Amino acid sequence: MVPVIGIDFGTTNSLCAFMDGDRPTIIPNGRGARTTPSVVAVSPRGDILVGESARNQAFINPGSTIAGVKRHLASGSLLSMGGRTWRPEEIASFILKSLKADAERHLGSEVREAVVTAPAHFSERERRAIVEAGRLAGLDVRKIVNEPTAAALARAWYASQTAPRPLGPGKGRQPAGGPENRQAARRAAGPASEAKASSVILVYDFGGGTFDVTVLRQGGSDCHVLSSRGDGRLGGGDIDRELYRLAARAFAEAEGLDVEKDRLLVQGLIDQAEKAKIELSERQHADLSLPFAMVGEGPGARVIHPSYDIDREAFEALVRPFVDRSLELTDRALKEASIGKGEVDILVLSGGSSRIPLVRRLIEERYGLRPAGGVNPEEVVALGAAVSASLSEGSERLSVHDVVSRTYGVEIDGGAFVPLIRKNSPVPATRSRVFTTVEDGQDSVEIHVLQGESRDCREDLSLGRFLLAGIAPGKAGGPRIRVDFSIDESDILHVSAVDLASGAAQAISIADLGRGAAAESPAELVAKASVLASRIGELKAGLELESGLEAELDEAAGRAGKASEAMSEGELRLLKAELEGLVGELLARRGEALHA
């Protein structure tokens, strides 16, 4: 069987992994290294260089080198390298091609398909750019997985193994944290086959360019995303720049050297800053130096060797605001998931910046958590991508479910918004609530369905209104009207209202829940079509339908069965919308049949 590889395409480094039997394993590159710098260059002879060799000559040849192409994906801007311009997708494809070649050499077989990870905040266009880069590299990108989800998948995979050395979270718990905690630690640290109770996983992903935090719940082989938060402008690179600024200021004051004037010096000093940052994770001191820098011009020019020494304390003062911001986002993600600080069972650190000792210390102080061992933070995403790749090959051992991306509810008297299904609830989500009337003898109520986070419904988005008539007359506050909300896998919100006294019922189905039709890739549209088609199959069972509608259902289901990514996007969207319309009709007919 041709293996599907998992690729962590990073801003600074990229990795590639595959499932070695049952175990996700990193594939080393041609130099034997486990990570490949995401740097592409053209050599003076016109060869394309990728990785370490490209980075090594970046210093002497910055005009022919491109680093951090991930930031430019789908920007529409062209990048210049070696005297010509390139699309970002082309540059990215060189990196993917190099990883593909490494994988083929390591596995001894051809590789055609891959699962690639992307930051959770990546737009659809950026995701499509990755697919395009894969195509250029001769890789069929089966799936784009969010990086935090991949990290959690890797951890979940390890936890589900009855490995001789269980990678349990037990060590991460403070043993003094109370009897429940100890119990939880024991439960989770035992052989994974016994750890059936669900556990909450916190993925703290502090990478080179971005920060993402995700809360997941894993029970058995199921993995639900509870909430996710991120900041696209919070990453290790920002720490490097802060450190660079500090050093540059020091050089300007001490030696009168203006680093900014020379692109080479800027690049050199930023590289030094990054090295110093990494150094400070292990040691108490590090220095940044720029040997043989020139100051002044003409005959007054002189060569200096400035250096700047920074200790861990000064570094931590510099990093503190970044870490505080990340913890603030973590608090918010936990709050959204309704998870208390003490309820997280497993902490997964991902991204190189999460190695900073201050990060680990503050997390431990705040949440009483230590990272689960056994997985390297730089590698966990790639390993998760490999796990995801094996899932897409049909292994059913783990699955990740979607969550509702917005809050849905109804308007009540006085214009207040009452949420029923909250953001980040796992799909399928259902919720009922009983409402009543505000006037004596009121025989109908209007149900106004909204989406939004504000308590004031004027600030929320109106999705539709429907009227429930035929309420058994009574005093104000007497009638009991049950409103049911449900969102199923087909992503349709179905709201129904029933007067519990008279049995009068009314319903509405709303498709296109503003996840943004534009945000769906062709692959997602195809998948959605098949979900909708199977939903239609379920719903029409037992209903008496006129043959015209039946023919329409069959015809649409037939087209859904033949849907493929090769169809134009317009066709796929229309197909999806039509299927949604039909599901809405069937839901309405079922409701009628139920209350007839």
Added chain:
Amino acid sequence: MSNDEKLLAILALGPDAEEEEIRTAYRRLAKRLHPDSSRDPSTATQFARVTRAYKLLSARPRTAPGSASGPQARYRHVLAAGDDLFALGQILASDPDAGAREAAARRLGLSGRTAAYVFLRRALYDPCPGVAEEAVRSAALLGARQAAGEIAALYSRSAPRLREAILKTAAATREPLFKSTIAAALRDPDKALAELASSVGAVL
């Protein structure tokens, strides 16, 4: 309401419907209501009414074909959208001209696809009552049961003119989807409308 207007209303069409639209509407309704096609025996009477209305309309003297003032001639981009539900939905959602939105709502009804309701429902919230009225007729033409609650809500928030138009469409088409609207209209403070509702309720 003239005699022709009454006949057109039975086909869920407005007073300015053109020959081609009448044919299409009849074809769609016949397919849905014909006793051989429908599993529901009650549609047989509805089918007979529709057929009679269509025959009478076809027998009347023809107006000049393709009269320049017809809505189809005025809204070429709506016509150009053909049966493309997406394009029609787009016009409904964004065209600044209420006439174009009305025409798009009508084309969605004439598409004969129940699924078209996902695009049509936006028109029920249109600020212009004419567009909402056209959308109600189109929902009736499609026989979209999912429209029931939303049309009832439209009825309860609308001015008397649109309320009357909705009840007339209900009376002419006798579509079951109007049951909820009738239930709400029975308590209409406007006595004439409440009476109309109870007479429609009796035949539904």
